[in-house]
Amino acid sequence: MTNRTFRIGELAVLSGRSVHTIRWYEAQGLMPGVARDAGGRRVYREQHLGWLELMDRLRTTGMSIAEMREYTALVKEGKGTLKRRHAQLALHRERVQANIAELKLSVKLIERKLKFYDEWIASGKQPGAWWPVPKKGDVAGR
Amino acid sequence: MTNRTFRIGELAVLSGRSVHTIRWYEAQGLMPGVARDAGGRRVYREQHLGWLELMDRLRTTGMSIAEMREYTALVKEGKGTLKRRHAQLALHRERVQANIAELKLSVKLIERKLKFYDEWIASGKQPGAWWPVPKKGDVAGR
């Protein structure tokens, strides 16, 4: 088994983040289990690469730093929080899936507009309205 | 044909945005064709509802205000920019589709972690690493 350790510069290169950002994540409570060597320097293990990958996926799917902090706090607390961690991630997954559905609707709207431009370009005259679209939250649709 | 006009308060309610935000959008160059009445008040037409819907979809799909401003500038310039508008929206659509693909990968990673928790909870002991995952940009994968 690979039991390598890394210092922050190496972790930064391997994870594709900056040293600044990794330290900032730790300051935000997003880095559990970071040891220090005799000189006070951070010591990371392989699992930290996996952790940063997870953090990145949570961030890019729209989880806030605050919520990531809550989740990380559960991880720090130990095995007793497994169910709560599961619940939190499962909830986030639902949100991401809802978000994907919304993005698909947005693509449809953009495509309708693209078609509108196609027709306009082809015919030389502006087609009828493209917009009477119900809308996301549907405020106007009343 | 419905040729209604709206003042800003009404447009705000119908579009689900605040009056502040609509004025701010205009200040950012994102509101083409806004007339004024004798008293200097903004006058909107139905197409502005469609326009705000488009702006909202562009924003929520990650287009920056700066790029929306470029696009709006083309709209303001008139029919001569139809092809460029089409190209810009088509490019954005590709980015959104790429983004959707990334989100799906993120969901997969989250689901792997959920499964990891399921197993841990079921067995009472921590399963093996869940993380040796290639990664998005793949820096570590080298």
Place this chain on the structure above:
DNA sequence: GCTTGACCTAGAGTTTGCTCTAGCATGTGT
């Protein structure tokens, strides 16, 4: 023993996208 590079902490600065305040004008209803 001294230079050099990687690290450390604390905290300031930046960017983006709003969101709200202050102070004033307009115009409709009674």
Place this chain on the structure above:
DNA sequence: ACACATGCTAGAGCAAACTCTAGGTCAAGC
């Protein structure tokens, strides 16, 4: 004629998520 809702502009304030600076420490190589 005057109150009150709605509108106007200019600009301040804010939250989030970084990103960087300053000034110092540590340890490996020459």
